[in-house]
Amino acid sequence: MVVVPTEPVSIMPVGVVVSDFKECSRTYDYNKESMICMREDLADALIGVEYFSHIHVIYYQHRREDWFKLIEWEQKEPPLTIPFASEPACQGVYSTRSPSRPSAMGSCVVELLKLEGNRLYVKGLDAIDGTPVLDIKIYIPHYDAFPLAETPLNWCMSHELITTSRHFHWDTVNVGLTLGLRTGAKALQALGISRGEAVRATVVGGHFFAQGIEGATGCSVLRGNFSFEELRTSPKQWKLILTGKDCEVEIRLNDHIYASAAEVLEVGEQVLFASVQLRENPQR
Numbered sequence: 001m002v003v004v005p006t007e008p009v010s011i012m013p014v015g016v017v018v019s020d021f022k023e024c025s026r027t028y029d030y031n032k033e034s035m036i037c038m039r040e041d042l043a044d045a046l047i048g049v050e051y052f053s054h055i056h057v058i059y060y061q062h063r064r065e066d067w068f069k070l071i072e073w074e075q076k077e078p079p080l081t082i083p084f085a086s087e088p089a090c091q092g093v094y095s096t097r098s099p100s101r102p103s104a105m106g107s108c109v110v111e112l113l114k115l116e117g118n119r120l121y122v123k124g125l126d127a128i129d130g131t132p133v134l135d136i137k138i139y140i141p142h143y144d145a146f147p148l149a150e151t152p153l154n155w156c157m158s159h160e161l162i163t164t165s166r167h168f169h170w171d172t173v174n175v176g177l178t179l180g181l182r183t184g185a186k187a188l189q190a191l192g193i194s195r196g197e198a199v200r201a202t203v204v205g206g207h208f209f210a211q212g213i214e215g216a217t218g219c220s221v222l223r224g225n226f227s228f229e230e231l232r233t234s235p236k237q238w239k240l241i242l243t244g245k246d247c248e249v250e251i252r253l254n255d256h257i258y259a260s261a262a263e264v265l266e267v268g269e270q271v272l273f274a275s276v277q278l279r280e281n282p283q284r
Contacts, residue, residue, distance in 0.1 A: 180212020205238030
């Protein structure tokens with residue numbers, strides 16, 4: 001029997017939000033800039049953060065009662081379902097992005113503009129002025145972005161996110177991601193195996209290229225069968241070595257400039273790949 005703890009958990013804030021965003025609102029401008037003032041005793045913990053473009057921010061919704069008033073919710077505890085204007089049925093709060101969280105915890109990925117001492121200047125933080133910050137963590141696309149993640153179509157339509165999602169994951173994605181998907185698919189075909197059956201993937205190239213290969217092959221850092229060396233160069237120097245039980249294949253790319261991800265999907269393999277070499281697994 002699993003027992004879920006019901007005792008409150010006490011957490012010491014690590015910082016506070018300083019923002020022009022003073023009151024709860026149904027909408028938020030994610031181009032707004034704000035500042036997180038961290039505790040002075042944690043200044044050393046921020047060393048190196050400035051080298052990352054984005055960070056996760058975890059915060060406590062200290063004024064969620066104001067949000068309840070905004071949505072005309074009269075009960076003490078937050079609503080567990082959220083009505084959608086386009087649907088007669090409700091959705092559970094955990095299947096929405098509503099700020100009405102039962103735990104009163106909020107999270108946001110923000111752009112880190114600069115670090116000055118114990119102050120983090122960020123853009124896109126949807127927390128109001130005075131919000132206690134509980135934690136920050138660096139954002140790493142290789143671990144935190146999942147371009148192949150699926151979202152229910154009705155949810156996307158209700159939130160007008162189809163265009164945004166496609167723009168983020170394809171139109172800007174991107175050539176690198178699409179090259180990775182096609183390279184990974186070609187490697188599986190060459191080995192005669194399916195997704196998830198490869199023993200190991202060794203990748204040299206850009207981050208999005210690596211993500212595409214992860215998505216196509218099923219190999220990943222978390223599974224311990226994916227190694228990656230970043231190269232910020234043209235695709236001519238990128239490669240994938242995908243190892244199966246009996247054989248491995250090495251694929252190298254041509255030095256070709258693509259106008260869009262759509263072009264990568266349309267061109268022939270002779271344009272994409274400089275070489276596809278199949279050989280016995282040296283570890284066999």
